[in-house]
Amino acid sequence: LRPKDLAGLRLLVSAGPTREYIDPVRFISNPSSGRMGFAVAEAARDRGAEVVLVAGPTCLEPPWGVEVVRVESALQMRQALLDRYPWAEAVVMAAAVADYRAAQVQKEKEPKAEEEKTLRLVKNPDILEEMGRDKGSRVLVGFAMETQEGLGRAREKLLRKNLDLIVLNYVNREGVGFGSEENEVVLVYKDRSEALPRASKRWIADRILDEVKRLKGGV
Numbered sequence: 001l002r003p004k005d006l007a008g009l010r011l012l013v014s015a016g017p018t019r020e021y022i023d024p025v026r027f028i029s030n031p032s033s034g035r036m037g038f039a040v041a042e043a044a045r046d047r048g049a050e051v052v053l054v055a056g057p058t059c060l061e062p063p064w065g066v067e068v069v070r071v072e073s074a075l076q077m078r079q080a081l082l083d084r085y086p087w088a089e090a091v092v093m094a095a096a097v098a099d100y101r102a103a104q105v106q107k108e109k110e111p112k113a114e115e116e117k118t119l120r121l122v123k124n125p126d127i128l129e130e131m132g133r134d135k136g137s138r139v140l141v142g143f144a145m146e147t148q149e150g151l152g153r154a155r156e157k158l159l160r161k162n163l164d165l166i167v168l169n170y171v172n173r174e175g176v177g178f179g180s181e182e183n184e185v186v187l188v189y190k191d192r193s194e195a196l197p198r199a200s201k202r203w204i205a206d207r208i209l210d211e212v213k214r215l216k217g218g219v
């Protein structure tokens with residue numbers, strides 16, 4: 001059993017996809033399972049942290065001993081996170097927030113008529129960037145999903161969003177990432193990076209929390 005080395009740490013975690021509705025029965029989303037964020041929430045709970053988990057739609061069981069706030073859209077996720085932000089000492093933002101939402105949500109189900117249809121989208125606010133502008137002494141951890149040479153882009157995000165750490169996932173790798181039990185990530189800091197071996201999401205969650213602890217100054 002791990003020691004309660006995060007006892008009392010107030011940790012805010014996000015997980016899962018968001019759903020951006022077009023009409024009452026259709027939405028835009030992505031295949032995020034929520035597993036990485038849930039693993040972080042469970043690992044932190046086991047190490048004694050107080051955890052609030054803001055989760056988009058997933059089929060995962062809510063973890064015991066964690067306060068779970070369920071949301072659907074990016075705007076709802078933003079509100080739920082910003083409500084808890086003043087309370088939090090550290091944030092791990094594992095949610096796959098949709099970049100865009102429908103400019104207008106139709107009140108009625110859209111009829112099937114024209115051969116071609118255009119959907120106008122507007123950009124969602126970047127929640128993590130907003131949190132980064134009011135960082136205080138918090139530790140902020142983001143995730144990034146990139147193809148191949150993503151290290152530079154991940155570091156650019158780290159700086160733009162004022163983060164301490166970005167967990168970089170490479171897309172298009174067999175057996176890792178979206179929906180799978182395992183993951184293979186690179187921890188990206190301002191001045192260095194560290195590739196972790198392929199491992200369970202729970203093991204990676206504990207490594208991320210080791211970094212949160214170190215960045216908080218608790219060794």
Ligand code: C5P
Binds near residue numbers: 093098
């Ligand atoms: O810019 P990009 O979407 O690649 O950044 C990914 C990181 O930013 C993730 O931690 C994600 O949860 C967060 N994010 C956010 N709000 C958005 C988009 C992404 O907080 N609208």
